[in-house]
Amino acid sequence: xxxxxxxxxxxxxxxxxxxxxxxxxxxxxxxxxxxxxxxxxxxxxxxxxxxxxxxxxxxxxxxxxxxxxxxxxxxxxxxxxxxxxxxxxxxxxxxxxxxxxxxxxxxxxxxxxxxxxxxxxxxxxxxxxxxxxxxxxxxxxxxxxxxxxxxxxxxxxxxxxxxxxxxxxxxxxxxxxxxxxxxxxxxxxxxxxxxxxxxxxxxxxxxxxxxxxxxxxxxxxxxxxxxxxxxxxxxxxxxxxxxxxxxxxxxxxxxxxxxxxxxxxxxxxxxxxxxxxxxxxxxxxxxxxxxxxxxxxxxxxxxxxxxxxxxxxxxxxxxxxxxxxxxxxxxxxxxxxxxxxxxxxxxxxxxxxxxxxxxxxxxxxxxxxxxxxxxxxxxxxxxxxxxxxxxxxxxxxxxx
Numbered sequence: 154x155x156x157x158x159x160x161x162x163x164x165x166x167x168x169x170x171x172x173x174x175x176x177x178x179x180x181x182x183x184x185x186x187x188x189x190x191x192x193x194x195x196x197x198x199x200x201x202x203x204x205x206x207x208x209x210x211x212x213x214x215x216x217x218x219x220x221x222x223x224x225x226x227x228x229x230x231x232x233x234x235x236x237x238x239x240x241x242x243x244x245x246x247x248x249x250x251x252x253x254x255x256x257x258x259x260x261x262x263x264x265x266x267x268x269x270x271x272x273x274x275x276x277x278x279x280x281x282x283x284x285x286x287x288x289x290x291x292x293x294x295x296x297x298x299x300x301x302x303x304x305x306x307x308x309x310x311x312x313x314x315x316x317x318x319x320x321x322x323x324x325x326x327x328x329x330x331x332x333x334x335x336x337x338x339x340x341x342x343x344x345x346x347x348x349x350x351x352x353x354x355x356x357x358x359x360x361x362x363x364x365x366x367x368x369x370x371x372x373x374x375x376x377x378x379x380x381x382x383x384x385x386x387x388x389x390x391x392x393x394x395x396x397x398x399x400x401x402x403x404x405x406x407x408x409x410x411x412x413x414x415x416x417x418x419x420x421x422x423x424x425x426x427x428x429x430x431x432x433x434x435x436x437x438x439x440x441x442x443x444x445x446x447x448x449x450x451x452x453x454x455x456x457x458x459x460x461x462x463x464x465x466x467x468x469x470x471x472x473x474x475x476x477x478x479x480x481x482x483x484x485x486x487x488x489x490x491x492x493x494x495x496x497x498x499x500x501x502x503x504x505x506x507x508x509x510x511x512x513x514x515x516x517x518x519x520x521x522x523x524x525x526x527x528x529x530x531x532x533x534x535x536x537x538x539x540x541x542x543x544x545x546x547x548x549x550x551x552x553x
Contacts, residue, residue, distance in 0.1 A: 182285035189292045190275055196300045197271045201264050204306065213263050213306040215241050219248040220255035224379050230391040242401055242470075243308075245388040246340040246375045267303055273314035274299055274481075280321045287488045294484050294500065295477075297508040302477035308341050309477040313461075315341075316348045316478065317485075320457045324450070328357045332364035340372050343396075345478075347464045354444060354453050396470075406471040407534055410527040433467040436541055443544040451489075455540055458486035462537045466530045473511060476529050480507050483536040499539065503532040 178186070204210040214237045222229055222241075229241055229248070248255070254262040254269075278292045279285075302309040315334045322331035331352070338345030352361045376385050395401065403409065404419040408426050412419040437459075444456040461482025465471050483503050490496040509515055510523035522528070 178285035185289045193271045210306045217255040223248040244340045270310035277314035277317035298480040302474040305474040312345045313481045319348045328361040336368040401470045407466040407530040410530040413526045458482040459540045479533045506532045
């Protein structure tokens with residue numbers, strides 16, 4: 154059946170997802186899923202071996218040492234050049250959450266951390282209410298991007314999984330679980346909690362907010378298990394100071410791409426940055442309003458994908474591995490798109506420019522161009538604008 158919106162007598166095709174829990178998967182679908190899962194696990198093992206041989210797992214070292222610093226009553230947000238390079242930027246509660254990996258021997262903890270991230274992404278994808286063909290397509294298309302993120306040993310794949318699972322729990326009307334995942338996202342990287350905006354379009358809004366408040370307070374006080382109240386207050390002050398400073402500014406966002414194209418230092422804010430930020434906020438508010446007016450499951454999923462892209466390309470702390478979040482949102486939206494030409498054109502553009510071009514799998518000239526001009530943001534922006542238009546038209550009555 155063809156779907157569309159009627160405006161002045163014209164029928165405009167829009168994305169139509171299979172947003173329902175369907176019959177059990179076929180044997181063929183299960184076989185494909187098993188092959189994809191095997192590729193994820195094999196890729197993760199290869200990247201683990203690479204990390205051990207090259208000793209390039211700085212982010213994992215930062216995470217594991219954050220627990221040691223917290224338990225030894227040392228400042229979390231100081232530089233420790235003898236242990237690792239860069240700052241610890243995460244929430245003061247994150248060292249407690251990372252404890253199961255931090256207490257293990259370094260290599261064992263690293264292996265389990267990487268496998269956990271890969272497995273969580275797969276688990277979250279296969280919990281989405283879409284048919285298995287789309288789940289297999291989505292997980293297959295995300296393989297390269299997730300492996301790119303796994304290579305950095307960061308938490309971005311886990312963020313992807315928790316954001317998708319928050320959406321799933323909202324759809325299942327399990328607001329307690331949705332609130333828990335939203336708060337965990339905040340305790341890892343604060344901006345991941347943006348997915349909680351979806352509560353506006355589901356029932357039990359007050360219940361969700363109450364659970365968020367309860368989990369938020371409990372989680373924020375969790376470090377008191379090992380440090381004093383004054384130490385915790387000091388840690389929060391240090392954290393707020395660090396994340397509000399230019400120290401966290403990276404060049405991977407849309408702002409970085411614009412600065413690169415204009416040959417401007419990315420650390421210096423410009424008038425163009427302010428214009429882009431204002432337009433981004435207006436676009437986000439418009440998307441939220443259009444979703445509220447449409448009131449459909451499809452519009453909610455489109456907004457969820459929109460949020461995953463938006464929070465990355467307009468985030469000035471975005472690095473290349475952070476795009477695991479944005480690319481997941483883009484792929485989720487496009488695998489549900491009924492317009493085949495747009496779907497495959499945008500997917501091809503996304504995978505080539507965002508996932509392949511920044512790697513050694515392409516010619517050096519293409520890689521240099523993609524990295525120099527931070528082009529990962531470009532296909533994500535194009536897809537975000539496509540979703541913006543989809544939500545805008547979806548505000549009218551959807552007909553069959």
